[in-house]
Amino acid sequence: MTTLAAPPTAPPNPDARPDRAPDAGTSLADIAPDASAWGGATLAEGSVTVAAPLGPRDEEILTPEALAFLALLHDRFADDRTALLLERQRRMRRIADGEDPDFNPATRPVRDDPSWRVAGSAGAPGLADRRVEITGPTDPKMTINALNSGARCWLADAEDAQSPTWRNVVDGQLALRDAIRGTLTFTSGAGTRYDLRSSDLTELPTIVFRPRGWHLFESHLAYTGTDGATQPASGTLVDFGLYLFHNARELVARGRGPYFYLPKLEGYREARLWNEVFEVAQDALGISRGTIRATVLIETLPAAFEMEEILHELRDHCAGLNAGRWDYLFSVIKCFRTRGDSYVLPDRGQVTMTAPFMRAYTELLVATCHRRGAHAMGGMSAFVPDRRDPEVTERAVAQVWADKTREAHDGFDGTWVAHPDLVEVARGAFDEVLGESENQVTRMRDDVAVGQADLLDVASARRSGATVTEAGLRANVSVGVRYVESWLRGVGAAAIDHLMEDAATAEISRSQVWQWVASGTTTDDGVPITRARCEAVLRSVLVGLPRSAGDRFDDAAAIFREVALGEEFPPFLTTGAYARYLAV
Numbered sequence: 001m002t003t004l005a006a007p008p009t010a011p012p013n014p015d016a017r018p019d020r021a022p023d024a025g026t027s028l029a030d031i032a033p034d035a036s037a038w039g040g041a042t043l044a045e046g047s048v049t050v051a052a053p054l055g056p057r058d059e060e061i062l063t064p065e066a067l068a069f070l071a072l073l074h075d076r077f078a079d080d081r082t083a084l085l086l087e088r089q090r091r092m093r094r095i096a097d098g099e100d101p102d103f104n105p106a107t108r109p110v111r112d113d114p115s116w117r118v119a120g121s122a123g124a125p126g127l128a129d130r131r132v133e134i135t136g137p138t139d140p141k142m143t144i145n146a147l148n149s150g151a152r153c154w155l156a157d158a159e160d161a162q163s164p165t166w167r168n169v170v171d172g173q174l175a176l177r178d179a180i181r182g183t184l185t186f187t188s189g190a191g192t193r194y195d196l197r198s199s200d201l202t203e204l205p206t207i208v209f210r211p212r213g214w215h216l217f218e219s220h221l222a223y224t225g226t227d228g229a230t231q232p233a234s235g236t237l238v239d240f241g242l243y244l245f246h247n248a249r250e251l252v253a254r255g256r257g258p259y260f261y262l263p264k265l266e267g268y269r270e271a272r273l274w275n276e277v278f279e280v281a282q283d284a285l286g287i288s289r290g291t292i293r294a295t296v297l298i299e300t301l302p303a304a305f306e307m308e309e310i311l312h313e314l315r316d317h318c319a320g321l322n323a324g325r326w327d328y329l330f331s332v333i334k335c336f337r338t339r340g341d342s343y344v345l346p347d348r349g350q351v352t353m354t355a356p357f358m359r360a361y362t363e364l365l366v367a368t369c370h371r372r373g374a375h376a377m378g379g380m381s382a383f384v385p386d387r388r389d390p391e392v393t394e395r396a397v398a399q400v401w402a403d404k405t406r407e408a409h410d411g412f413d414g415t416w417v418a419h420p421d422l423v424e425v426a427r428g429a430f431d432e433v434l435g436e437s438e439n440q441v442t443r444m445r446d447d448v449a450v451g452q453a454d455l456l457d458v459a460s461a462r463r464s465g466a467t468v469t470e471a472g473l474r475a476n477v478s479v480g481v482r483y484v485e486s487w488l489r490g491v492g493a494a495a496i497d498h499l500m501e502d503a504a505t506a507e508i509s510r511s512q513v514w515q516w517v518a519s520g521t522t523t524d525d526g527v528p529i530t531r532a533r534c535e536a537v538l539r540s541v542l543v544g545l546p547r548s549a550g551d552r553f554d555d556a557a558a559i560f561r562e563v564a565l566g567e568e569f570p571p572f573l574t575t576g577a578y579a580r581y582l583a584v
Ligand SMILES: CC(=O)SCCNC(=O)CCNC(=O)[C@H](O)C(C)(C)COP(=O)(O)OP(=O)(O)OC[C@H]1O[C@@H](n2cnc3c(N)ncnc32)[C@H](O)[C@@H]1OP(=O)(O)O
Pocket: 134, 135, 136, 137, 141, 142, 143, 145, 146, 157, 160, 161, 326, 327, 380, 384, 385, 386, 387, 417, 418, 419, 420, 493, 494, 495, 499, 500, 501, 502, 504, 505
């Protein structure tokens, strides 16, 4: 059953709308105004003002023109964003009340029409071969290391891997701006100097920037609308808007383009919103429509049922979809957290990509993408190497090899790695399948037949004998608290117990604990998981942690109690934590 409302109003065939076709041949360098003197500033009716002290170079990013551009985006989209967030809440309530996500009968014409395709990588230099993409935050050192890593693309992350402190937000924009212009350098506290290995962007990984998801605010910028009401700016529009404003022209002039990953969408209406944002933003900056290319993360359960519709909405701007496995698992837990034992997943470490419900999701993603000319991008293995521990590195390499080999054989066109030392192994796995080809988008997966029941077969994760254990409970508590502590210190991705942890993996840890308590789950020794038991585990974890002056473990424990052990389930762990600790 479905409750999603009206289908897209546009006919499914993009050929029917030549006015919206991308103009791949146009060079932005010829037509766009210089962003430093943007002539469109008067288009904005509201205003965005800075509500934070300025650092030495912040005015290079927060120029009056850039703020006016952000105001324009908020004028046009702040209300739509709010409406979509409310729709998310309604959908979550319906699912919690027993409604199963399903394919939408109203949008069947879009799915059934074989004729339409997305823009893909045509006319988007640097996006045809994406076999290995390194991901990571945008501080200057990581930026340089990622761009020197030998990967084909770099997912420059303002999302799962970033703690959105105000300094991280602005310094990240500065690092990207400098990197794109070939001027970024960094000197560590120990005096080590970092330089880009080339100032020619076409010799470096193609940059694909990931702004924050729609649920997050940027409290250091205040938007005042035409009605005089002031609210915190949208983190999404701030990240996207500043990156596009400062870099679109430069990227095109240097042989690349403004490319984005779009996180945490829950359905095609959100894709439509993004498409409208792109159109308004490109028009306002004098950029041809279709210059922007976006890869959408399919990382929520509701979105898995709307992959076709999402591609269709964004078809003039869409390069592909990505299987964001960690947020996907989080979303599955979130959706079914009150549905009882048959929806309970085993220990996080025992849920693998070969669990039937996860395979259904990735197989459907590849088949859908290739049917529509889109890249299918694989996800992140959490195993990270340790340069001081060969055994850990050997295990990480073996795990990544297996994961990437499976993805390449399944038809994915590329994949993610978390660490520069994993670029080579992932490339090797894809080279074996792709050879000299840039991708395998033309490989149809007509053999894939995935239905609602396959995607919802959460119980399949436990049919292999995987269970919930005391060790799994302890790991969730320990990882959750240690990750949040890191995030509060401004470090949004961390290696914990040799695994990459970020906002998405931490969400799994805390939501599993919440679900286990709510479902009255017992560990495999027959002992029920109660709040009191989790509290005891939390106290014992805290006792065992190395403490130092200025650490944030007490605050982290408070957040963990709220998001994992509270009566209510906060939809995201980062929203409350941001409001309390980072927004000030
Ligand atoms: C669910 C998802 O969304 S996945 C995508 C989001 N998550 C991410 O992007 C995580 C990306 N990975 C990372 O942030 C890091 O690899 C971590 C935090 C897991 C581990 O980082 P570290 O503890 O610094 O690893 P390590 O000490 O082995 O690093 C060795 C070197 O590689 C660099 N490095 C490690 N990972 C990266 C990366 N992803 N990008 C660029 N450089 C990196 C380090 O900066 C370090 O450089 P240095 O020798 O010049 O000091």
